[in-house]
Amino acid sequence: MMQKVTLIVAGKELILETGRIARQAGGAVFAQYAGSAVIATVCSSHDSIEGLDYVPLTVDYNEKYYAAGKIPGGFIKRESRPKDKEILVSRLIDRPMRPLFDKAFGREIQLIPTTLSTDQVNPPDILAIIASSAAVHISDIPFNGPVAGVRVCQVEGELIVNPTYEQIEKSTMEIVVAGTKDGITMVEGGAKEVSEELMIQALDKAHAMIKEFCALQDKLREIAGKEKLPILKLSYSLENADAIRAEAFPKLQSACFLPTKHERHDGIKAVKTEMANLYAEQLEDEKQKKLFNALFEEMEYEILRTSILNNGKRVDGRGLEDIRNINCEIGILARTHGSALFTRGETQALAVTTLGTVFDEQIFDDIEGDKRENFMLHYNFPPYSVGEVGRTGTGRREIGHGHLALRSLKAMIPSKEEFPYTIRVVSEIMESNGSSSMASVCGGTLSMLHAGVPMKKPVAGIAMGLITSSSGDRFAVLSDILGEEDHLGDMDFKVAGTKDGITGFQMDIKIAGVSPEIMSKALDQAKRGRLHILSIMNKCIDKPVDQISEYAPKIITIKIDVDKIGALIGTGGKNIKALCEQYSVKINTEDDGTVTIYGKNTKDAEEAKAAVISVVSDPELNRVYNGVVKKIMEYGAFVEILPGKEGLVHISKLSRQRIEKISDVIKEEGQVIPVKLIEIDKLGRLSLSYIDAIDPDGAPASRAPSEGHGRSERERPRPNRNGPRH
Numbered sequence: 077m078m079q080k081v082t083l084i085v086a087g088k089e090l091i092l093e094t095g096r097i098a099r100q101a102g103g104a105v106f107a108q109y110a111g112s113a114v115i116a117t118v119c120s121s122h123d124s125i126e127g128l129d130y131v132p133l134t135v136d137y138n139e140k141y142y143a144a145g146k147i148p149g150g151f152i153k154r155e156s157r158p159k160d161k162e163i164l165v166s167r168l169i170d171r172p173m174r175p176l177f178d179k180a181f182g183r184e185i186q187l188i189p190t191t192l193s194t195d196q197v198n199p200p201d202i203l204a205i206i207a208s209s210a211a212v213h214i215s216d217i218p219f220n221g222p223v224a225g226v227r228v229c230q231v232e233g234e235l236i237v238n239p240t241y242e243q244i245e246k247s248t249m250e251i252v253v254a255g256t257k258d259g260i261t262m263v264e265g266g267a268k269e270v271s272e273e274l275m276i277q278a279l280d281k282a283h284a285m286i287k288e289f290c291a292l293q294d295k296l297r298e299i300a301g302k303e304k305l306p307i308l309k310l311s312y313s314l315e316n317a318d319a320i321r322a323e324a325f326p327k328l329q330s331a332c333f334l335p336t337k338h339e340r341h342d343g344i345k346a347v348k349t350e351m352a353n354l355y356a357e358q359l360e361d362e363k364q365k366k367l368f369n370a371l372f373e374e375m376e377y378e379i380l381r382t383s384i385l386n387n388g389k390r391v392d393g394r395g396l397e398d399i400r401n402i403n404c405e406i407g408i409l410a411r412t413h414g415s416a417l418f419t420r421g422e423t424q425a426l427a428v429t430t431l432g433t434v435f436d437e438q439i440f441d442d443i444e445g446d447k448r449e450n451f452m453l454h455y456n457f458p459p460y461s462v463g464e465v466g467r468t469g470t471g472r473r474e475i476g477h478g479h480l481a482l483r484s485l486k487a488m489i490p491s492k493e494e495f496p497y498t499i500r501v502v503s504e505i506m507e508s509n510g511s512s513s514m515a516s517v518c519g520g521t522l523s524m525l526h527a528g529v530p531m532k533k534p535v536a537g538i539a540m541g542l543i544t545s546s547s548g549d550r551f552a553v554l555s556d557i558l559g560e561e562d563h564l565g566d567m568d569f570k571v572a573g574t575k576d577g578i579t580g581f582q583m584d585i586k587i588a589g590v591s592p593e594i595m596s597k598a599l600d601q602a603k604r605g606r607l608h609i610l611s612i613m614n615k616c617i618d619k620p621v622d623q624i625s626e627y628a629p630k631i632i633t634i635k636i637d638v639d640k641i642g643a644l645i646g647t648g649g650k651n652i653k654a655l656c657e658q659y660s661v662k663i664n665t666e667d668d669g670t671v672t673i674y675g676k677n678t679k680d681a682e683e684a685k686a687a688v689i690s691v692v693s694d695p696e697l698n699r700v701y702n703g704v705v706k707k708i709m710e711y712g713a714f715v716e717i718l719p720g721k722e723g724l725v726h727i728s729k730l731s732r733q734r735i736e737k738i739s740d741v742i743k744e745e746g747q748v749i750p751v752k753l754i755e756i757d758k759l760g761r762l763s764l765s766y767i768d769a770i771d772p773d774g775a776p777a778s779r780a781p782s783e784g785h786g787r788s789e790r791e792r793p794r795p796n797r798n799g800p801r802h
Contacts, residue, residue: 103215111195414527484580
């Protein structure tokens with residue numbers, strides 16, 4: 077039996093229904109808003125694992141091309157591996173929901189939100205967050221939800237909730253906010269240097285809408301919710317727990333405050349090994365071993381948090397606002413276009429910038445429509461960065477962290493008109509102990525400036541943390557958090573921006589929510605930290621280098637008359653292909669008459685530019701051209717001086733002395749000879765004179781190749797003052 081609930085949002089009806097589609101799933105909600113529709117399903121495994129210490133949740137958001145009336149591009153005409161966008165939306169759903177599942181449930185959970193229809197006006201990702209939460213909420217899976225998501229944009233100074241694609245395109249800030257009725261638990265977004273005050277206003281507006289979406293899901297559960305499955309209670313406990321704790325706790329207190337990450341790791345491991353040896357017989361039981369490990373994590377959790385709240389002391393000895401030592405280097409790689417090594421404490425990012433042409437742009441083919449991007453940032457996190465052995469490759473973490481760094485830098489990237497290069501930044505994480513994504517932002521800025529990218533302003537990023545007391549009456553905001561503080565803390569809050577405002581923003585909260593007081597303090601403290609990091613970066617490099625690398629492609633942009641584009645391209649593109657072949661360049665034309673030349677070096681690009689100008693120029697009287705002999709007649713030769721423009725060199729104009737036949741001067745068709753345009757008659761016919769037959773008044777002009785003429789000028793025979801040569 078179908079049940080549904082509705083809510084009017086921005087004048088349109090949001091519908092959540094269940095009982096009509098996917099009825100065998102543990103929970104299924106079909107959500108519709110305007111022309112967009114998402115089906116979200118959730119199932120849990122039949123068997124549970126007692127004592128599981130994590131939530132085995134998988135979220136697989138996917139978009140069907142038919143949703144937008146499209147067939148997938150390329151050779152494979154069906155949806156295949158997840159696109160980056162689908163992975164990013166999966167993370168948007170996973171991050172706010174994961175903390176609300178109980179580890180003791182002990183079953184695998186699979187959540188599959190699928191976009192079935194899109195009007196290409198209203199983004200379906202927010203609908204997917206709401207539908208996913210609703211599916212779990214009405215299912216038999218225990219869940220401390222519901223949660224909901226909201227997108228907020230600033231358009232022309234106004235904050236808009238759940239904007240359209242068009243409004244997003246015009247916005248100066250775009251954030252996705254998720255949370256429960258009690259508070260915000262996740263934020264992700266980018267902006268164009270917005271203030272901390274505006275960010276707080278946007279979060280307040282988002283939470284008001286989140287409460288309404290959560291109330292709608294509660295209504296659906298009231299009429300269609302299933303009875304929840306039981307949470308497994310452990311049937312056993314750790315033996316000798318008090319004795320182990322009493323002996324290990326003081327030793328752990330010393331080990332947890334050793335200077336470096338590896339020293340702390342080795343110190344804690346030594347204490348665990350010592351205790352494990354003492355209770356070896358007991359720990360032969362795998363269940364006891366799990367509880368033993370859990371006890372040590374609980375003690376670390378208590379030691380770290382108590383020290384921070386009571387003494388303001390962190391595990392590496394810093395104060396709450398202290399930033400680790402920062403070192404910036406540029407130009408460490410000889411053949412790359414730009415490179416930088418950014419080191420902050422035990423986190424290090426090697427950022428490399430490569431400049432390409434319009435032909436290197438990233439092409440996206442998805443349900444939002446085809447688009448191109450000329451700025452890319454790719455983040456790699458190899459296992460050696462944390463001293464471990466593991467697989468290499470691109471996972472969801474790499475895509476998510478890279479996207480955050482990209483959004484943080486994108487607002488400061490110059491327009492294509494200002495800098496007509498495609499820019500690719502790769503961040504290789506060489507060491508990691510706290511916010512390698514923000515290190516990627518800093519390293520990315522340094523490497524782009526070293527590559528000569530005229531960024532509007534430098535960008536830096538910082539990761540903030542939060543520790544709260546069990547009663548909730550005390551809290552501490554931490555600047556530049558370590559990996560331990562991220563793992564054992566209550567918040568991971570990353571802020572990137574310039575000296576004038578925020579450009580990137582990501583927050584994950586493990587507690588019910590944060591108060592406006594905490595948020596204001598965190599943003600204010602993050603700004604001070606960001607400005608400190610920027611001041612150090614600026615000492616290394618604060619503006620783009622004057623010249624881009626000699627190994628980067630050379631790009632020249634010129635404007636031609638729109639009605640000359642056809643002449644430049646030629647029939648079937650033959651003219652422009654011949655130009656590209658002769659000068660070893662690539663040439664791109666725009667409908668507005670913009671011509672962009674991409675050369676491997678300056679010489680090729682400049683020669684191609686002169687050739688393009690010649691092609692689109694009208695023949696000029698008294699100008700000298702390097703012409704190509706197209707046809708030899710008894711009375712003279714027809715010579716092409718510009719593509720499609722031929723003139724006659726009469727036999728009388730081939731030499732100052734009388735000659736008996738043409739072959740005395742011109743030996744073959746295809747020969748390149750210097751000629752001067754001496755007359756254009758009323759019918760537009762061109763009369764030429766061989767340059768040896770006149771008193772030349774300048775050097776021969778550069779000439780563009782024409783159809784059917786592919787050899788470069790230096791390969792062709794050229795005449796000289798002593799007569800023509802072969």
